[in-house]
Amino acid sequence: MSEIQQQIDQAVKANDVVLFMKGTPQMPQCGFSSQVIQILDYIGVEYKSVNVLANEEVRQGIKEYSNWPTIPQLYVKGEFLGGCDIIREMFQAGELSDHFAQAGIKISQPTQS
Numbered sequence: 001m002s003e004i005q006q007q008i009d010q011a012v013k014a015n016d017v018v019l020f021m022k023g024t025p026q027m028p029q030c031g032f033s034s035q036v037i038q039i040l041d042y043i044g045v046e047y048k049s050v051n052v053l054a055n056e057e058v059r060q061g062i063k064e065y066s067n068w069p070t071i072p073q074l075y076v077k078g079e080f081l082g083g084c085d086i087i088r089e090m091f092q093a094g095e096l097s098d099h100f101a102q103a104g105i106k107i108s109q110p111t112q113s
Contacts, residue, residue, distance in 0.1 A: 004061040012065075012075045016105050017047035020062045021072040025049050032084035033072045039091045040074075044108025045100055077103045 001009070012018055017040075023029030025037050040047055052059035052071055059071070066073055066080045074081045076099065081087065090096040100107050 002061070004057045005065055008058065008061050008065045011048065011050060013078050015048040015075075016077055016103070017045055017100075018050065018075045019047050019072055020050045020052055020058075020075075022051070022053050024051050029053055030071075032070075035084050036072045036074060036087050039087055039096065043091070043097055043100065045105060076100070076105065 008020075019033075019036060019040065021028065021030075021033035021036065023033055025041075028034035028037055037049075050058065050062075052062060062071065062073055063069055068080065068083060070083050072087075073083055074087055081099070082090070087096065090099065097107055
């Protein structure tokens with residue numbers, strides 16, 4: 001495993017919720033990253049964000065790590081959950097809040113089930 005892969009792996013495993021995104025939560029640099037931030041903030045889950053635009057090796061490395069070609073990428077309890085489309089669909093179906101609750105991750109919004 002390369003050094004950048006080890007750094008990504010450490011970030012994914014050391015944090016309950018990690019979002020690899022373009023930009024920062026305060027200044028997302030793409031619409032898809034912005035949508036995922038809005039969903040996470042609405043649900044009220046705490047997360048770590050990693051700005052892939054700050055490091056080209058991380059930007060490429062995360063795609064290899066997950067075998068997923070696009071960014072943003074959301075990880076929950078060390079597992080890749082999905083990109084923007086999957087997160088949006090889970091949120092709209094009420095499944096995202098349930099997923100966090102089942103993973104033992106505190107949210108400020110009640111589950112929708």
